[in-house]
Amino acid sequence: MPQYQAVKGTRDIFPEEAARWKYVEGVVDALASLYGFSEIRIPVFEYTELFQRGIGSTTDIVGKEMFTFLPDPNGRSLTLRPEMTAGVMRAVLQNNLLASAPVHKLYYIGELFRKERPQAGRQRQFSQFGAELLGVSSAAAVAEVITLMMEVFRSLGLHGLKLRLNSLGDTDDRLRYRVALQDYFSPFADILDEASKERLEKNPLRILDSKNPALQELIAGAPKLYDYLNEVSVHDFEKVLSYLRQRNIAFDIDYRLVRGLDYYCNTAFEVTSSELGAQDAIGGGGRYDGLARELGSSADVPAVGFAVGMERLLMTMEKQGLFEAIAPQSPLVYVVVQQQELADHALQMVYRLRNAAIKTEIDLAARSMKAQMREANRTKASYALFVGATEFATGLYSLKNLATSEQTMLSLEAVLELLRELPAREPLKL
Ligand code: AMP
Numbered sequence: 294m295p296q297y298q299a300v301k302g303t304r305d306i307f308p309e310e311a312a313r314w315k316y317v318e319g320v321v322d323a324l325a326s327l328y329g330f331s332e333i334r335i336p337v338f339e340y341t342e343l344f345q346r347g348i349g350s351t352t353d354i355v356g357k358e359m360f361t362f363l364p365d366p367n368g369r370s371l372t373l374r375p376e377m378t379a380g381v382m383r384a385v386l387q388n389n390l391l392a393s394a395p396v397h398k399l400y401y402i403g404e405l406f407r408k409e410r411p412q413a414g415r416q417r418q419f420s421q422f423g424a425e426l427l428g429v430s431s432a433a434a435v436a437e438v439i440t441l442m443m444e445v446f447r448s449l450g451l452h453g454l455k456l457r458l459n460s461l462g463d464t465d466d467r468l469r470y471r472v473a474l475q476d477y478f479s480p481f482a483d484i485l486d487e488a489s490k491e492r493l494e495k496n497p498l499r500i501l502d503s504k505n506p507a508l509q510e511l512i513a514g515a516p517k518l519y520d521y522l523n524e525v526s527v528h529d530f531e532k533v534l535s536y537l538r539q540r541n542i543a544f545d546i547d548y549r550l551v552r553g554l555d556y557y558c559n560t561a562f563e564v565t566s567s568e569l570g571a572q573d574a575i576g577g578g579g580r581y582d583g584l585a586r587e588l589g590s591s592a593d594v595p596a597v598g599f600a601v602g603m604e605r606l607l608m609t610m611e612k613q614g615l616f617e618a619i620a621p622q623s624p625l626v627y628v629v630v631q632q633q634e635l636a637d638h639a640l641q642m643v644y645r646l647r648n649a650a651i652k653t654e655i656d657l658a659a660r661s662m663k664a665q666m667r668e669a670n671r672t673k674a675s676y677a678l679f680v681g682a683t684e685f686a687t688g689l690y691s692l693k694n695l696a697t698s699e700q701t702m703l704s705l706e707a708v709l710e711l712l713r714e715l716p717a718r719e720p721l722k723l
Contacts, residue, residue, distance in 0.1 A: 302409070302417025312621045313607055318402055320448050321422045325400040328441045330424050333399040335380045337406075341370040346587050347379030347556065351496040358407040360417075373406035378556075378598055381425045382584050391594065396428035402603070414572030414605050423578070423600035430580045430595035432529050435560045436536035442564070442576060442599045443542050449606075450615045451566075454575065456543065458562045459550035460530035462522040464583065467558075470521040471497055477515050484511070498551045517548045526559055533560050552577060556584040562599070568612040569605055576601030624654040625712055626692075627669035631681035633659055639680040642690075642705060651712045669695065678708060 299305060306314060325332070341361050348355050360373040374380055381399060384390075390397055402422040409415050424441055426434050439456070446454055461467060474497040482490060485500070489508060492499045501512055522530070537544055544562075552561045561579035569575065578599025585594030610616055626646060630639045639655060646653040654672055656665045669677050677693045684690045689702040692711075703711065 300417070302411035302415075304416065304418075308621055310607075313610075313616050313619055314603070316616075316619055317449065317603065317607065317610070318422070321400070321402060321445055324441060324445050324448060325424060328398070328424075328437065328444075330398040330400040330426075330441070333381060333384065333401050334403070335377070335384050335401070336374075337404065338371045338373050339380055339383065341372040343379050343383055343588070344372055344375060347382065347584060348376065349496075349556065351492075351499070354407060358409055360406045360408055374403075375405055375407045377401055377403060377405070377421065377423055377600060378425060378581065378584065379588070381598075382427070382588055382594070382596070385427055386585060386588060386590050386594075391428055391592075394428075396426070398424070398426050400424040412572070414569055414602075414608065416604065420603035421576075421600040422603060423576075423598060425596060425598035427594055427596045430559070430582055430597045432532035432536060432560075434595075435533045435580060435597045436540075438578065438597050438599050439533075439537065439562060440540055440542065442578070442601060445601070446564070449610060451606075451609060451613060453567060453613075454609075455545065455565050455567070456562060457545050457547035457550055457565070458530075458534070458560060459547050460519065460522055460526055460559055461551065461557055461561050461579070462518060462526045463558055466518070466522050466526055467498070470516070470518045473516045473521065474498065474500070478511075481511055484508075501549050501551050512549070518551075519548050529559055552579055556581040556587060558582050560597070564601070566605065566609045568609045572605065574602070575605045575609060622652065623673035623675070624652045625674065626651060626653045626676045626678050626708075627665070627672065627674035627695075628653060628655040628678045628680060629662060629665045629669060630656070631662060631679060631684075635680050635682070635685055638685060642678070642680065645705065646709065646712070649709050649713055651709070676712070 322332070341359070344359060345355055350356065354375045359375055361370055363370055381401065385397060400423065402420065404418055404420050406418055408417060411417060424438055426438055443456065462470070475493060478485065478493055478497060478500060482493065485493065486503070486505050486508065489500045489503055489505070501515065503512065534544070550561060550563055552563070557579040559580045561577070563577035564575050565573040566575045567573065576599055578597070580595070580597045582593065582595045584596060585592070628639050628643050630636050636659065643653050643655045654674060656668060666677065674695060677695055679691045679693070688704055690705065690708065691700050691702050692708055693700045
């Protein structure tokens with residue numbers, strides 16, 4: 294075994310898979326732009342307090358999953374970002390962006406870090422793409438971000454994903470519900486597991502999130518948050534649903550859906566894939582009107598957003614055979630050198646071909662003709678261009694179509710003409 298291994302919970306992405314990532318990122322970029330979202334890139338680490346305030350100290354993320362470190366003994370504690378929303382809001386508030394335009398529509402694709410137990414679909418470094426709509430969180434805004442997310446899935450050709458929605462109500466609704474949950478679960482404190490017992494005091498909504506099979510029946514009988522919503526919250530939720538129906542976006546209402554993060558209010562949503570096994574959540578989001586004030590803003594910043602896990606998205610696409618047509622682009626020409634004395638001449642030809650935007654490869658290791666031909670075939674080049682003594686003397690090179698084995702003698706100018714005329718080979722088309 295080599296001495297150095299990648300850190301547990303991280304992985305390398307090699308070229309064939311990187312081509313898949315690029316393809317997905319291209320679809321995300323194109324759709325986000327179509328919907329009027331612009332890209333934001335923020336630092337990979339932030340001051341730890343940002344996440345403690347912005348995500349909430351009772352959440353698993355802040356409680357036990359953050360990679361936190363001190364840059365030096367007197368420095369302020371830093372944390373690798375475990376999610377993007379708090380950082381995006383920090384960036385917008387810090388730069389007072391809402392003064393220039395009251396609404397900002399931002400999207401991102403980036404790496405996140407959580408100290409979770411690695412398993413299939415769960416890594417310590419993973420990536421998300423997501424969008425944040427800051428400055429308005431009307432039903433139309435909520436429906437807009439959900440539509441964007443679902444359109445990405447549709448454009449990628451995914452099927453069988455389940456969108457579930459719930460309304461978490463406003464702060465007062467949740468306070469009343471919190472008391473109702475504590476009243477309901479308290480008599481059963483002895484049968485609750487340790488994690489749920491802890492949540493009973495601090496954040497009883499999170500008990501509903503428990504995957505413990507022994508608790509499912511008890512959880513099923515708990516009061517529904519929906520019954521504690523005020524009229525405005527109900528109306529707002531209904532409006533979101535009516536937009537989704539108008540757009541033919543299928544969904545289920547799931548009264549048990551609560552999101553792990555504290556700052557959500559009103560509409561919350563999650564998308565799952567039956568292709569993924571235990572870690573079946575592919576993305577989710579919701580409204581987070583409370584976050585800006587939590588981060589010290591004197592004004593309210595209504596907001597809504599979503600985040601989708603890239604690895605799980607790619608895994609689902611792979612299972613559904615959506616990458617079969619995607620392959621790294623092959624060279625159009627492979628220049629084969631018959632005598633090594635001509636290698637420099639051949640290299641010059643390669644650069645002329647590349648300057649004409651013709652994708653050209655050549656062996657840089659001075660290997661035998663046979664080895665060069667093997668490479669030409671392995672890289673699935675369309676043509677081989679032979680450079681030998683006769684070619685060098687006459688200025689006519691033999692160009693071989695590797696699919697048909699047809700061969701012609703041409704000057705370099707004629708080769709350039711011919712290959713430039715060929716239609717650009719379509720990369721990564723589904
Ligand atoms: P969250 O920010 O927890 O709502 O997660 C949003 C999405 O990110 C999830 O639905 C997953 O697809 C993905 N995700 C979250 N945590 C991980 C992880 N540890 N490894 C891989 N993907 C993750």
